[in-house]
Amino acid sequence: MILTMKDFDFENKKVLVRVDFNVPLDDGDITEDERIIAAIPTITFLLEKNAKVILMSHLGRPKGQIVEKLKMNKVAKKLSDLLDKEVIKLDDCIGQEVKEKINEMKSKEIILLENLRFHAEEENNDEEFAKELASLADVYVNNAFANCHRDHASMTTITKFLPSCTGFLVEEEMMILTKIMQNPEKPFVAIIGGAKPDKIDVIKNLLKIADKIIIGGVLANTFIKAMDANIGKSKFDPESVGDAKSLLLQSGGKIILPVDAFVADSIEKGENSRIAKIEKITDECMIGDIGPDSIALYKKTLKDARTIVWSGPLGAFEFEKFEGGTHEIALFLSGLNAKVFVGGGESGAALKKLGLEDSVSYISTGGGAFLQFLSGKELPAIKALQKESY
Numbered sequence: 001m002i003l004t005m006k007d008f009d010f011e012n013k014k015v016l017v018r019v020d021f022n023v024p025l026d027d028g029d030i031t032e033d034e035r036i037i038a039a040i041p042t043i044t045f046l047l048e049k050n051a052k053v054i055l056m057s058h059l060g061r062p063k064g065q066i067v068e069k070l071k072m073n074k075v076a077k078k079l080s081d082l083l084d085k086e087v088i089k090l091d092d093c094i095g096q097e098v099k100e101k102i103n104e105m106k107s108k109e110i111i112l113l114e115n116l117r118f119h120a121e122e123e124n125n126d127e128e129f130a131k132e133l134a135s136l137a138d139v140y141v142n143n144a145f146a147n148c149h150r151d152h153a154s155m156t157t158i159t160k161f162l163p164s165c166t167g168f169l170v171e172e173e174m175m176i177l178t179k180i181m182q183n184p185e186k187p188f189v190a191i192i193g194g195a196k197p198d199k200i201d202v203i204k205n206l207l208k209i210a211d212k213i214i215i216g217g218v219l220a221n222t223f224i225k226a227m228d229a230n231i232g233k234s235k236f237d238p239e240s241v242g243d244a245k246s247l248l249l250q251s252g253g254k255i256i257l258p259v260d261a262f263v264a265d266s267i268e269k270g271e272n273s274r275i276a277k278i279e280k281i282t283d284e285c286m287i288g289d290i291g292p293d294s295i296a297l298y299k300k301t302l303k304d305a306r307t308i309v310w311s312g313p314l315g316a317f318e319f320e321k322f323e324g325g326t327h328e329i330a331l332f333l334s335g336l337n338a339k340v341f342v343g344g345g346e347s348g349a350a351l352k353k354l355g356l357e358d359s360v361s362y363i364s365t366g367g368g369a370f371l372q373f374l375s376g377k378e379l380p381a382i383k384a385l386q387k388e389s390y
Contacts, residue, residue: 001386001387002165002166002382002385002386002387003163003164003165003166003385003387004165004166004171005042005045005046005141005165005166005167005168007165008139008163008165009049010046010049010050010051010139011049011050011051011107012050012051012052012107013051013052013137013138013139014051014052014054014102014105014136014137014138014139015046015051015052015053015054015137015138015139015140015141016054016056016133016134016136016137016139016140016141016158016162017039017042017043017046017053017054017055017056017140017141017143017167018056018057018140018141018142018143018144018147018154018155018158019035019039019042019055019056019057019143019144019167020035020038020039020057020143020144020145020146020147020365021035021036021039021055021057021059021072021075021079022035022057022058022059022060022146022147023035023036023059023075025059025060025069025070027069028069028074029074030074030075030078032352033078033082034365035146035365036075036078036079036082037082038169038365039055039079039143039167039169040082040083041168041169042141042143042167042168042169043055043083043110044083045168046141047085047108047110050107050108051107051108052102052105052106052107052108052109052111053109053110053111054102054105054110054111054113054136054137055079055087055110055111055112055113056093056112056113056116056133056154057072057075057112057113057115057116057144058115058116058117058122058147058154059071059072059075059115059117060115060117061117062115062117062118063117063120064117064118064119064120064121064123065118066118067115067118070115070117070118071114071115072089072112072113072114072115073089075112076088076089076112079110079112083110085110086109086110087110087111087112088101088109088110088111088112089111089112089114090111090112090113090114091114092113092114092118093113093114093115093116093118093119093133094119094129094132094133094136098113098136099135099136102136102137116152116153116154121153122152122153122154123150123152123153124153125151125152125153125156125157126153126157127153127157127160129153130153130154130157130158130160130161131161133153133154133158134158134160134161134162135161137162138162138163139162139163139164139165140158140159140162140163140164140165141164141165141166141167142155142159142164142165142166142167142170142381142385143166143167143168143169143170144169144170144381145169145170145173145174145364145365145366145369146344146364146365146366146367146368146369147366147369147381148170148366148369148379148380148381148382149366149368149369149371149372149379149380149381150368150380150381151380151381155380155381155384156380156381156383156384157384159384159385159387164384164385164387165385166385169365170382173364173365173366173369173370174382176341176362176364177341177364177370177373177374180307180309180341181209181373181374181376184209184210184306184307185306185307185339186211186306186307187211187212187304187305187306187307188209188210188211188305188306188307188308188309189210189211189212189213189214189301189302189305189307189308189309190206190210190212190213190214190308190309190310190311190374191213191214191216191298191302191308191309191310191311191312191314191329192206192213192214192215192216192219192311192312193215193216193217193219193220193310193311193312193313193314193315193326193347194217194218194219194311194312194313194345194346195217195218195219195235195237195312196219196312196371198371198372198375199219199311199312199371200240200243200244200247201375201376201377202311202371202374202375203215203247203255204243204247204375205374205375205376206309206374207247207250207251207254207255210254210309211254211305212254212255212256212301212305213251213254213255213256214256214298214301214302215255215256215257215258216258216290216298216312216313216314216315216325216326217312217313217314217315218234218235218236218237219237219312220257220258220287220290220314221234221235221236221287222236222237222240222241222244223244223247223248223255223257224236224257224258224278225241225244226241226242226244226245226248227245227248227257229278229279229281230281230282230283231281231285231287232263232281232282232283232284232285232286232287233283233284233285233286234281234285234286234287235286256297256298256301257278258278258290258291258294259277259278259291259293259294259297260275260276260277260278260290260291260292260293260294261275261276261278261281261287261288261289261290261291261294262274262275262287262288262289262290262291262315262321262322262324262325263275263276263281263285263286263287263288264285264286264288264321265284265285265286266286267286267288267316267319267322268319270288270319270320270321270322273288273321275291275292276291277293287315288315288316288319288321288322289314289315289316289317289321289322289323289324289325289326290314290315290325291325294325295324295325295328295329298314298329299328299329299332302329302332302333302336302338303336305336305338306338306339307338307339307341308333308336308338308339308340308341309341309342309343309374310329310333310340310341310342310343310347311342311343311345311347311367311370311371311374312343312345312346312347313326313346313347313350314326314329317346317350323350326350327350327353327354330350330351330354330356331354331356333356333359333360334356334359334360335359339361340360340361340362341360341361341362341364342360342362342363342364343364343366343367343370343371343374344363344364344365344366344367344370345367346367348363348364351363
């Protein structure tokens with residue numbers, strides 16, 4: 001049984017909310033505030049219920065050290081501006097001074113704790129650290145879907161010490177993803193790109209559910225390599241080649257790979273970029289993006305789909321010369337009569353860059369968590385919320 005916020009009386013209660021305020025920064029300044037905005041419905045609900053709201057998050061990868069530019073001060077200011085309400089930022093997330101400040105709270109006040117990852121115990125899933133965090137509050141709310149694949153103190157172990165429930169964001173993400181995986185409207189087509197080898201498990205699971213799986217990015221290079229084709233100097237994951245070969249044999253034609261590519265002598269410099277058929281790629285080449293014939297093939301595969309899941313770019317879209325494939329497919333998806341669900345991270349960034357974020361059904365806040373769910377693996381933080389009783 002997983003409880004939601006509607007199962008609790010929050011009147012005058014101290015509520016510790018794990019949010020995901022791991023926002024992108026440029027020179028310490030917040031460049032995108034979507035993750036902060038995504039937490040507002042949960043925060044507003046708790047304020048309406050007269051709770052004392054204590055927020056905690058990580059920011060960046062300080063590795064257990066205090067890093068000035070990763071302090072939560074600017075996040076607190078941004079949230080305060082968005083809510084039009086004071087957000088009190090503390091200088092730590094545990095300790096006597098933090099407890100004293102929280103004990104002085106009145107209903108409808110908001111405190112934001114300092115970056116959890118300034119303490120190495122957070123990522124080490126230290127039980128004493130989790131107990132310290134839990135001692136600050138009466139109830140724990142997990143609203144950080146993007147971090148639900150992490151077995152960290154503030155995500156999993158803390159639930160041992162406090163009555164716990166999902167926030168609105170986690171509840172919504174889980175409901176949407178469960179429906180996609182259990183009862184998708186057919187035809188169901190998945191687009192899996194990017195570079196991470198952990199997507200092999202996603203493809204294994206999706207083969208049971210999807211009608212077609214389109215592959216792009218570095219992941220496609222790995223599959224092309226598995227077909228004993230030349231990929232030149234292109235990046236690929238050598239450890240996944242065997243799995244890729246097995247999946248191709250098992251797929252019954254479900255897996256759709258590029259038939260041509262934009263190649264160059266150097267991806268970063270874009271030198272001597274040109275179109276090449278996959279079978280014509282030479283030793284000095286690096287694959288940077290899918291080519292026009294691949295784009296046409298992918299559009300043909302997608303045009304009649306009713307459900308589409310997309311995770312990961314189809315090329316090195318961070319470089320202008322190799323962003324075309326990802327952008328072409330994003331534009332095509334925006335015009336389809338289909339439910340389109342996009343994983344967070346680079347796929348979402350591509351849509352936002354084109355101003356198409358409102359043209360799809362849903363953009364998840366989680367990249368890694370979204371993928372782990374698609375792979376059929378349990379999310380540790382969701383498992384931690386499952387209790388027989390409280």
